[in-house]
Amino acid sequence: MAQCTQSSPPRKGLGRRLLDLWQTRYTRPQPGARQAVAHLTPAVVVTGGSHGIGLAIARRFAKAGQTVALVARNPGPLQEAAAAIERDFGAKAFAIDLDVTADNAPFELDARLAQHALYTDVLVNCAGVGLSGNFDGQDAGEIEQLLNLNMTALTRLMRHALPGMRARARGGVLNVASLGGLTPGPYQAAYYASKAYVISLSEAVGYETRGSGVRLSVLAPGPVDTEFHPAMGTEHAFYRQLILPLSAEQAASAAYRGYVLGCRLIVPGLLNMLFAVALRILPHTLMLPLVGWLLKPREERNWSVTNDNEQ
Structure with a gap:
């Protein structure tokens, strides 16, 4: 696990330039690749960017002076979030209302970005859905929705964006998973399994793209203080009482720092890092009963959340 513990990434100086050189150690831009987008502005594209962790990550990139494009389904909150970013940081922020689970979403996203003279330089996959309760009592349609959003849409967007990034030898992908993916x-069986997929995919593709100029990181936070857990009906589960949640801003700061430093797996918070090590090394025969006890709902019903962003 490549986990970052430094307090802040290097600024745009010698250290940052050396980091960028290291990221491109095995490659150079393909002829004409950067010229093809020279008339466009590179953007950090954040799915699930209207609130929660997604919005906090967008704000952190905007604070660093980067143009951001927020993507989610509901235009109202998106417009408000983009306006707040421009007001608070003076960075350009654009709102793109789009259902990322649609089959043509990657191409529609390209078209909508082009309307604003933008292209995807950094893709942040934060859109997600959670589901809690006994698996055999959950609605089959809601499980399908979870798989489509947490896994299929993320994979499709990532696969679509990576070839251009590799050709330009710059850019990157930051996927948002969960500590539960370990x-x-x-x-929360389907949700945890979907996050295991995101972590596995991100780490594997991150290895494939090493030295290509493309950063590929996955954020795996523990509980984060957003609307995600209450909406999923897990507020009375023991893990919500025993594990102190991070703020969305703390998770976003760790995500930005780890992405800049080129870490593949980013686990924010010292306690969460210790949990991550324990989950990696202890056998399932010990961990599974403990995790089940921590996650068991204290109310006899199944819950789902269909928010546009993670955790």
Whole structure:
């Protein structure tokens, strides 16, 4: 696990230039690739960017002076979030209302970005959905929705964006998973399994793209203080009482720092890092009962959340 512990990434000086050179150690831009987008502005594209972790990550990139494009389904909150970013940081922020689970979403996203003279330089996949309760009592349609958003849409967007990034030898992908992706999660079985997929995919593709100029990181936070957990009906589960949540801003700062430093797996918070190590090394025969006890809902019903962003 490449976890970052430094307090802040290097500024745009010698250290940052050396980091960028290291990222491109095996490659150079393909002829004409950067010229093809020279008339466009590079943008950090954040799915699930209207609130929660997604919005906090967008704000952190905007604070660093980068143009951001917020993507989610509901135009109202998107417009408000983009306006707040421009007001607070003086950075350009654009709102793109789009259902990322649509089959043509990657091409529609390209077209909508082009309307604003933008292209995807950094892709942040934060859109996600959670589901809690007994697996055999959950609605089959809601499980399909979870798989489509958490896995299929993320994979499709990532696969679409990477070839151009590699040709330009710059850019990157930051996927948002969960600490739960490191273990099976009874009573949140499909959700935890989807996050295991995101972590595995990100780490594997991150290895494939090493030295290509493309950063590829995955954020795996523990509980974060957003609307995600209450909407999923897990506020009375023991893990919500025992594990102190991070703020969305703390998770976003760790995500930005780890992405800049080129870390593949980013686990924010010292306690969460210790949990991550334990989940990696302890056998399932010990961890599974403990995780099940922590996650078990204290109310006899199934819950789902269909928010546009993670955690």
